[in-house]
Amino acid sequence: MTMSEYEFIFVLSGISLEDDEAVNTLTTELDALLSSQRGMLRMTVTGEGSNAVSAAIATAQKAHELVDDVRFVRLDRDLVGVSDIADRIGRSRQNVDQWVRGQRCPSGPFPEPEAMVGASPVWLWADINAWLRPLGLDDGERRPTREQMNRIDLVLPSVRLVPTHFGGGRTDGGAEVSAFNVEARLVRSASRTRSAAARALHRHLLARAGEATDDEAFLRL
Incomplete structure (x- = not known):
């Protein structure tokens, strides 16, 4: 892996x-x-x-x-505006503004903004960094996507409830328990007390598990 x-x-x-x-x-x-x-x-x-x-x-x-x-x-979503992007990559604000307006798109359409702060758009730095990568202007770091951030936020409050032996690479009764199974366990814990979205994600993970693995350890979560 x-x-x-x-x-x-x-x-x-x-x-x-x-x-x-x-x-x-x-x-x-x-x-x-x-x-x-x-x-x-x-x-x-x-x-x-x-x-x-x-x-x-x-x-x-x-x-x-x-x-x-x-x-x-x-x-933290690490939201950035036009000036922030320009500062991080050493380009002019005008240059970045041209990308935003679609006047110069060397790496395809500019990412959609995450939100508006007053009258100004802000973006996920993770989205901007990925867009900059083909241009050689990224910072070299990998970050979670928007969807992955939402999944991480869902399980974070329950992480401390999971025993250490459920970490990736460790074993429980001879069966390897993957990080995917840990996520499913956390989501199931969260779905007992949280929103319908949490329960929907739990069902989605169960469906993925049925397609991706027959690991009996997952069924015991």
Whole structure:
């Protein structure tokens, strides 16, 4: 199975930048960068997995093993405007604005904005970075897609409830339990108490499992 590295920006609670022991542990063991802006604690970190969702789950589980008090709230979407994009890639604002308006599209149509802030559009940096990759202007990092971000957000609050032995590559009763199965277990846990969307995703994962694997461990989740 091919493993890739992904970058995540997690919004955390349960600890603060003043908690020296927790911050030092996460920065040392996970090579993470913690920052706080307007009271929101964020952790930028890379994780490895067969896909972005399994990498995020594995990273969150590892962080919980290291610092029991840490809580994962959601992923920060890292939204950027035209000026932000220009600053990150070293191009002029006018150049980026031309891409947005479709006047120069060297890598196909510019991504759709994620939202509007006042009268200005903002985009997911993950979308922009992927669009820039064929031009050699990306930052070299892989990030989850919008759909993967939504799936990660759904399971993050339940990650700490899953025993360590459900992590990828470990075994339970002789049967390997994949990160996909961990995700399904988390989604099932979340679907008991959360929205219809959570329950729908759980059903979708069960259907995928039936097509993708006959691993008996999955049936015991």
